[in-house]
Amino acid sequence: MYESSASIIAVDPTAQNSLLKDTVLTAPPLPQGAVQEVLHSQNIVNNIINSLEKSSLSPEVIREISGDLKKELSANVFKRVEVRARLDPQQRGVYEISAQGETPEAARLLAETSVAALLAWDTARAKQGVTRSLESLQAQLKNLTERIESVDEPLERESLLSARGQLLQNLSQLVVLETAATGTLIPVADAVAPNRPVSPRPLRNAALAGLLSLFLVTGLVLLSDSLRRRVNGTEDLLPLGLPVLAQLPLLRRRHLAAGFLPAAHSGPLYEGIGFLRINVQSMLGNREHRRLVISSSYPGEGKSSTTAALAESLGAAGQKVLVIDADLRRPTQLKVWSPDRIGTHPLLGTDLTLPPATTVTEMFLRPDAAYATRVGTNVDLLPAGTPHRGDGAGGILSQPAFRTYLDRWAQGYDYVLIDTPPMLGLPDTLAVAPYTDGVILVVEGGKTRLNDVERSLQNARVANVKMLGIVLNKIARTSDTYYAYGPETTGAAPVLPAVRD
Structure with missing residues (x-):
């Protein structure tokens, strides 16, 4: 493969003397990354291919280049034509357009046609406003001419003729402006046919292989270091500034x-x-309809089983609890509770004449027919239902109507516990949490990385979501923990289940 390059410069359209400003129309400055996006757009690629088909290159080379350009466009990965930019903060500077071809002439022509297509696009965008104005004035002129032909009254006809003369003058000025319109890109160096190929190059490849080995070793060292930064105890969580609400074995x-x-x-x-x-x-405290979101950074850390265990404990203490399985893609709550018999009863405000809606998805579609599933003493469950795939599940939770339905479903309960998907995998937790008192984050001891916990908390801060605290889960029990005072003091310790949530 051979490579040829051409250069263009991006200039400041305001850097003109007063005379030029009155006679030359320039396009506005290009935003960052615009040249790369335009050069790799469908229209520009088609223009490049059309130009190559009219060139003197052999049909085989043209087919090879055209095929690669189309494949790269579909994959959004570009190698045939690349842009290298050296710009200042005002986006002024030099763009180098490099192109690769099977022959020196193919590389030169590909670079040349790429630059030509880019310059044509830049000039066309400078003319867009003038072209629209010309079309508008031409339509006005046509309408005015028709009116002149239909008017017999001399004074009105003279007025219309005067207006038509002004329109013609404006049109002539716009035609001059359109002709003189220019973009912000100016060619600097033309492409030339290279005399040496860029690949294959054995010496360079050997050097790259050596560098790759060095990077690989460095990466393994960094990876090993990151694997050691796990959350192993409460002391690892102290810098985060959140209370550890419980340690579960x-x-x-x-x-x-x-x-x-x-x-x-x-x-x-x-x-x-x-x-x-x-x-x-x-x-x-003692306020009504307290709502909690329980989530984690990744699947499998025990958020669903923690939700169920907390709900059962609150129910045993005489609190009425509603558990909502909002992990619509991987619902787990019904599996955790495993009720022998599933009995349902209507929520407050439910129309008893309607067929029951017994899952979160059904209740969202038919909120007046909502029925809860009794799974324990003082504990009801709104199961997620059939697992969802794609974006439909998250769409339900992010809709404004979900807050209205949540207010309705919470009536008659002391606590509402909402089991949501992992925070680093899906945005559902951040969509639901603003309607609640806050989020409890379940962290698996010895496995979850500290920086992943920090990322979850950072996402919550950006979304203005309140984080209440952390549950450190699945930790190894030691002889000096309070667990030694429990009703069973034999065996190993710490929490969450075989249930993967």
Whole structure:
């Protein structure tokens, strides 16, 4: 392959003397990245191909270049024609247009036609306003001429003739401006046929291979370092400035034999869920319809099982709790609760004459027919239903109507716990959280990276979402933790389940 380059300069259209400003129409300055986007647009690529087809290159070379240009356009990855810019903050400077071809002449012609197509586009954008004005004046002139031909009264005819003369004068001035219109790009150096190919080049490739090896080793070192920056304990979370509301142990398989929620009734998980419940009640006080969003940075950290365990603990303390499974793409709540029999009952304000809507998706479409599923003592669930794919699920949660329905569904409950998708994977949590008292972030000990927790908190700050605290989940129990005082003191410790959420 051979490579040829041509240069153009971007000038400041305001840097003209007063005489030129009155006689020459210039295009406005180009914004950053405009030349790259234009040169790799469908219209410009088509113009380049049309020019090459009229050139003296062989049909085989033309077909090869045209095919590559079309493929690159579809893939949005460009190698045949590239732009290198050296610009100042005002976007003034030099653009180098480089092109690759199978022969020296093919490379030169490709660079030359690329520059020509770019300059033609730049000139055309300078003429756009004048062209529209010309079309408007020509339409006015046509209308005025028709009126003159139909008027017999001398005074009115003379007035119309005067107006027509002014229009003709304006038209002639616009024609001059259109002819003199110029863009902000000016050719500097023409493309020349290269005398040496740019590939293959064995020495360069060997050097690149050496550099690649160096970068690979460096990358492995950095990767190893990043893997060590895991959240292993509360001390790692102190710099984040959020309270750790609970530490939940990693349960052994024998603790989960009867299911996750039964494991929370006693043993190493019992105390941690109790601390979480007390801290939540203390933070939110006694106001009505308290709402919490529970999420995580990534799937599998235990947000859904933490939501269920907190709901059951609040229900056992006499609080009426509504759990909403808002993870519409990967619903988990119904699996965590695993009720023997599913019984439903209408929410407040439901029209009993309508067929029941028993999932979040159905309730959004038919809010007057909402029914909750009873899953535990004082605990009701609005299950997500069939998993969604694509953008439809997130669209439901981000619509303004969701807040209205949330207000309706919350009636009659002391707490509403909303299980949302992971914060770094989907924007759903940030869409729902503004309608609640805040977000509790579940972090898996020994696995979740600290910088991922920081990214989740940063996203929440940008979206003006309140973060209430962190639940450190699946941590290894040690002999000096409060878990040693629980009703079961044997076996390993810390929380969340075999359920992947």
